[in-house]
Amino acid sequence: MKSAGFTSEQQSMSADVIRKAFQATEEGFLSVVTRQWPMKPQIAAVGSCCLVGVVCGGFLYIANLGDSRAVLGRAVKATGEVLAIQLSSEHNACIESVRQELHSLHPDDSNIVVLKHNIWRVKGLIHVIILLHKNSLYQ
Numbered sequence: 001m002k003s004a005g006f007t008s009e010q011q012s013m014s015a016d017v018i019r020k021a022f023q024a025t026e027e028g029f030l031s032v033v034t035r036q037w038p039m040k041p042q043i044a045a046v047g048s049c050c051l052v053g054v055v056c057g058g059f060l061y062i063a064n065l066g067d068s069r070a071v072l073g074r075a076v077k078a079t080g081e082v083l084a085i086q087l088s089s090e091h092n093a094c095i096e097s098v099r100q101e102l103h104s105l106h107p108d109d110s111n112i113v114v115l116k117h118n119i120w121r122v123k124g125l126i127h128v129i130i131l132l133h134k135n136s137l138y139q
Contacts, residue, residue: 013056018063022050051088064088093120 029048036043049066062070070087093099099113099120106112114124 013054013059013061015061015063018052018054018061021052022063022065025050053087060087062087065091067092093122 033043049068050064051068051070052061052063053070054061064070067090069090072085072087073082074085076083091098093102093113102112102122111123114121116124
């Protein structure tokens with residue numbers, strides 16, 4: 001994978017390193033969509049999630065795209081229970097701020113977000129949001 005060299009370029013881990021890895025992953029996915037589109041146009045309606053957690057230099061880096069969340073389990077010594085601590089949030093069309101963002105990015109498309117079967121969906125197809133703004137689904 002191209003992203004393997006990102007930490008070497010920066011000499012450390014950072015949000016920028018993870019961002020570059022996500023961009024490389026997106027470019028790879030777009031390449032697959034572009035190649036497969038003539039034979040399988042439904043590939044543009046496939047949702048995707050990406051959740052990354054990296055521990056480096058005493059820091060925990062979390063990055064999330066899509067319908068997933070990072071949760072850290074912490075043991076409570078007094079009770080022996082495990083406390084769930086949410087570290088990231090889902091990024092899907094069910095979230096009002098995500099719908100607003102999509103409307104602002106695509107002001108000429110009244111159907112960019114549609115409520116279908118009580119679930120908010122992008123173009124009526126998927127509710128997971130990924131970076132594929134170049135994807136024909138968004139055009």
